[in-house]
Amino acid sequence: MKFTIDWLSDYCRTGLPAATVAELLTKAGIKVEGLEERGGETVFELEVTANRPDCLSVIGVAREVSVVTGKPVVEPPFKLETTRTMRSPDWMLDVQEPELCPRYVGRTVKGLKVGPAPGLLRQRLEAVGLRSVNNAVDITNYVLYECGQPLHAFDLDKLSGRSILVRRGKAGEKLKAIDGREYDCAGALVIADAEKPVAIAGVMGGKDTEVTEGTKDILLESAVFDPVAVRRTSRKLGLASDSSYRFQRGVDPARVDWASRRAIYLMREHAGARPDTSHLDTRPESAPKRQLQFKVAAIARVLGRDVELPMARRILETLGFEIREDLDGVWRIAIPTWRSDVARDVDLVEEIARVHGYDRIPTSPRVHIALAPPNPADEASAAAKDALRASGHDEVLTLSFTGKSAAEAPFLAGEPVGVLGKTGKREEQMRQGLLPSLLDAVRMHEAYGEKGADLFEIAKVYAKDPRGFQERSILGVVSSRGFAALKGALENVLDRLGLLAHCSFRPAERGHLVPGRTASVSIDGREIGAIGEVSPALAAAHDVRTRPCAAELDWDALVAAAKLRRRFGEFPTLPAVQRDIAVVLDRQVAWADVEQAVRAAAPAGLLESVQFFDLYEGKGIPPGRKSVAFSITLRAPDRTLTSEEADKAVQAVVAALSQKFQATLRQ
Amino acid sequence: MSDTDLAALQQEFTTALAAAKDAASAERVKSDWLGRTGKLRSLTEQLGKLPPDQKKARGKAINDLKLACEAAAEARLRELSASGPKAAPADVIDVTLPGARPRLGRRHPIYATMDEMRAIFAKLGFEAAYGPEIETAYYNFVSLNIPLDHPAAEPFDTWYLDDPDAATRPYRFLLRSHTSPVQMHVMEGRKPPIRVVVPGKVFRTDPADASHLPVFHQMEGLMVEENVTFADLKGVLSIAMKELFGAKTETRFRPSFFPFTEPSAEVDVSCLLCGGGGCPACKGSGWIEVLGCGMVHPRVLEYAKIDPEKYSGFAFGMGVERIAMLKLGVPDIRHFIRSHPLFLRQW
Numbered sequence A: 001m002k003f004t005i006d007w008l009s010d011y012c013r014t015g016l017p018a019a020t021v022a023e024l025l026t027k028a029g030i031k032v033e034g035l036e037e038r039g040g041e042t043v044f045e046l047e048v049t050a051n052r053p054d055c056l057s058v059i060g061v062a063r064e065v066s067v068v069t070g071k072p073v074v075e076p077p078f079k080l081e082t083t084r085t086m087r088s089p090d091w092m093l094d095v096q097e098p099e100l101c102p103r104y105v106g107r108t109v110k111g112l113k114v115g116p117a118p119g120l121l122r123q124r125l126e127a128v129g130l131r132s133v134n135n136a137v138d139i140t141n142y143v144l145y146e147c148g149q150p151l152h153a154f155d156l157d158k159l160s161g162r163s164i165l166v167r168r169g170k171a172g173e174k175l176k177a178i179d180g181r182e183y184d185c186a187g188a189l190v191i192a193d194a195e196k197p198v199a200i201a202g203v204m205g206g207k208d209t210e211v212t213e214g215t216k217d218i219l220l221e222s223a224v225f226d227p228v229a230v231r232r233t234s235r236k237l238g239l240a241s242d243s244s245y246r247f248q249r250g251v252d253p254a255r256v257d258w259a260s261r262r263a264i265y266l267m268r269e270h271a272g273a274r275p276d277t278s279h280l281d282t283r284p285e286s287a288p289k290r291q292l293q294f295k296v297a298a299i300a301r302v303l304g305r306d307v308e309l310p311m312a313r314r315i316l317e318t319l320g321f322e323i324r325e326d327l328d329g330v331w332r333i334a335i336p337t338w339r340s341d342v343a344r345d346v347d348l349v350e351e352i353a354r355v356h357g358y359d360r361i362p363t364s365p366r367v368h369i370a371l372a373p374p375n376p377a378d379e380a381s382a383a384a385k386d387a388l389r390a391s392g393h394d395e396v397l398t399l400s401f402t403g404k405s406a407a408e409a410p411f412l413a414g415e416p417v418g419v420l421g422k423t424g425k426r427e428e429q430m431r432q433g434l435l436p437s438l439l440d441a442v443r444m445h446e447a448y449g450e451k452g453a454d455l456f457e458i459a460k461v462y463a464k465d466p467r468g469f470q471e472r473s474i475l476g477v478v479s480s481r482g483f484a485a486l487k488g489a490l491e492n493v494l495d496r497l498g499l500l501a502h503c504s505f506r507p508a509e510r511g512h513l514v515p516g517r518t519a520s521v522s523i524d525g526r527e528i529g530a531i532g533e534v535s536p537a538l539a540a541a542h543d544v545r546t547r548p549c550a551a552e553l554d555w556d557a558l559v560a561a562a563k564l565r566r567r568f569g570e571f572p573t574l575p576a577v578q579r580d581i582a583v584v585l586d587r588q589v590a591w592a593d594v595e596q597a598v599r600a601a602a603p604a605g606l607l608e609s610v611q612f613f614d615l616y617e618g619k620g621i622p623p624g625r626k627s628v629a630f631s632i633t634l635r636a637p638d639r640t641l642t643s644e645e646a647d648k649a650v651q652a653v654v655a656a657l658s659q660k661f662q663a664t665l666r667q
Numbered sequence B: 001m002s003d004t005d006l007a008a009l010q011q012e013f014t015t016a017l018a019a020a021k022d023a024a025s026a027e028r029v030k031s032d033w034l035g036r037t038g039k040l041r042s043l044t045e046q047l048g049k050l051p052p053d054q055k056k057a058r059g060k061a062i063n064d065l066k067l068a069c070e071a072a073a074e075a076r077l078r079e080l081s082a083s084g085p086k087a088a089p090a091d092v093i094d095v096t097l098p099g100a101r102p103r104l105g106r107r108h109p110i111y112a113t114m115d116e117m118r119a120i121f122a123k124l125g126f127e128a129a130y131g132p133e134i135e136t137a138y139y140n141f142v143s144l145n146i147p148l149d150h151p152a153a154e155p156f157d158t159w160y161l162d163d164p165d166a167a168t169r170p171y172r173f174l175l176r177s178h179t180s181p182v183q184m185h186v187m188e189g190r191k192p193p194i195r196v197v198v199p200g201k202v203f204r205t206d207p208a209d210a211s212h213l214p215v216f217h218q219m220e221g222l223m224v225e226e227n228v229t230f231a232d233l234k235g236v237l238s239i240a241m242k243e244l245f246g247a248k249t250e251t252r253f254r255p256s257f258f259p260f261t262e263p264s265a266e267v268d269v270s271c272l273l274c275g276g277g278g279c280p281a282c283k284g285s286g287w288i289e290v291l292g293c294g295m296v297h298p299r300v301l302e303y304a305k306i307d308p309e310k311y312s313g314f315a316f317g318m319g320v321e322r323i324a325m326l327k328l329g330v331p332d333i334r335h336f337i338r339s340h341p342l343f344l345r346q347w
């Protein structure tokens, strides 16, 4: 909301510099976003929150200025001779939807001379950001900005049957609005004449009945429309206006007739209109003010400090609240008509606090100390991220949207989840896996001269399945250093999570990973993800030129399984014996099976560990065979092993491998 | 012995030191003279035999000699170690070559900032809580006193899910547009006292530009206990802001509006760059807006079935990207999601 300080001064003359007024208002919660010099005028720009539609008018802001400066509010003085307003109307009003239009005030004015508006009025509207149209239209806008009540002027002679009907639009009814575009009126609340809609109620008037140079007589509308109805219509039509903005937030019922009279007065003064006028009002009696029982103890209870009661009383009264009764610390308060936002004790406490000053509330926490137990997910992620960074992986942050319409490399089973943007159309799709985002990050690295990238992220992925919408946190990692390096990094993560002994990697297939170079990852036999080389097709789809390896693991499952608490374990102190063994066996024999056979064959209680250290194929090894080298560590808890015992163990291992896999000892 | 003897001893020591051609021999000379069984030590032992009137002067003379010898020994050692033994040319390495650094991964600044913020509030007794990113309009709006079809819902430009069954559901599904729904889940799940912070992703239909992203992060805080007041809110946040931005940081509370708190406030901190004097970063005001907060609206407590007559609380929320940009001087929010290698390696 913008307006000139000169206009504001009409209703509250402070004698203070604009910057001081701005600071005082901001301190009281009416945020002045900017002060701008334009054409010798200082223009205020306010950010008005949704709860304060009363500040969407210059008079409303003047009231706040009065509260923070102590200077009085001066309402614009005008007089509309009442004797002439009683003439019986030569037009008709029928509100068929009183729920959606609780009040409609129509006034006619005749003999208008349409022309340019007076200079001051034009200047003020231009500062607000409005284009001057003509004196009649400018006056309706001027009064709207002055008091917050939207008005609309119809050319009375163009209203068929000289009638105003407030009804719902019928199927097929259309309206060409003053913005020149055509809108579908079906179902919307409209203002109609005897034949057709002439305005979309509370939003915009029609082109055909607008005030033009030839207009002589005007019917001026000042009404109240249901906020939700206006909002829905405005959204449905994609059409917003100063009027719809105010109706959605609620207008001051006490200004409806005032605004109508004020505009007619100005039309007489500045547009040559004749003094005679007629008017119809569907609810001329004013509703009693809402009342609230305010327990003053709430002030100290909410703020943590007392505000002296005379001060609290003064603040509320300057804001327009009437304290009608004071019974044992309970004030019966009448709420001003323009403050529909005030409904409870706390609302009044806020009024007192903001005017009294938030800086007068002490900054003294007397909160008692409390424990904040660590969240297991946070502990697990700190451990996992540590391990990944230690193996050279950078953490990335990527968007949760795919930017694509089809599912790609999904981790979570089901349909992709689409989301609707402002227009109500499906604009984006939630990712079902992290791999596509990570590949885009790899491409970014390649584009800047890197040979691939080592990256990770823990984030959610989404899908829709028969049970409903699903989301799951997953850990995604990409590596430029091959399968073994990535697997090693994952093993470090699993080690930090206390899960290394619980995990297994098995050959597996995934659509987006290269067959034969892919493994599933399981914890205690339950599959939680996969690791493998990214398929050339998927890499190409993301313009990735290298051949990255990638892994995705169900992070929620890892957190649930993680064993982060450590306890001391007794460890052997006697020396161990280590022997290296190299065997030649068939290429397709898996190391996991070799290791299992070694463990089974070694003398019970002596084998401490089996450690793979080399794989060799090629020169010196027959085709279809491979050489596998590993070391075994033997240790007895109670004595030092002799070299004969160790030799016997090696023989047993070699014999078992030879029997099971036709392995031969490599010399 | 006389003072002349002492002068002779000093001369003898100086000659011995000069004769030492490397550090080891100089050390040996030093310990022969000044060590526990050294020559000068025996002088001190002889002091006892002197008549008392001579003892004092003699003691001082011996001590002076000792100090002079020690200084001479140190000087000689320094001199010798500076020249030192020479390495064979073949053994010389170029110590100016870079170290063989193992590649060390970096934390992403957003997650790092979030961790830092979480740790600060953990010290104040706030534990971390998490909640779903796919929410219903009930939790995102209604239960937080934001009526649907009301302008108060407008600042939360919300992504609704594409859901063929939307019409049959009491509340539509959406991507949470703030972390506040987790407040409600926490309050429904346990009784006060409650102190939690909620870090996490939030979603808005804002197109990406230098200061907006459609997906970003917030950290929400909630405290509900008996007799919690606005003064407590001010106290807790002032301390937290000092921890986050530095001990000299001042905070300013300005009245504002959020549907789920009453009274509500926006919090400014003194500008990190100019310290409050005014500069382009703070548009000359000396203050920078960092968070929104307020006393939990009694309506919200009622939705959570917590008695607002018995309990009160405060809530606050801040944008993690905004705080990271301020703290780290990142000029464009899109840097965070671009995965540019030269950006990632700055942290």
Ligand SMILES: [Zn+2]
Pocket: B271, B272, B273, B274, B275, B276, B277, B278, B279, B280, B281, B282, B283, B284, B286, B287
């Ligand atoms: Zn500054």
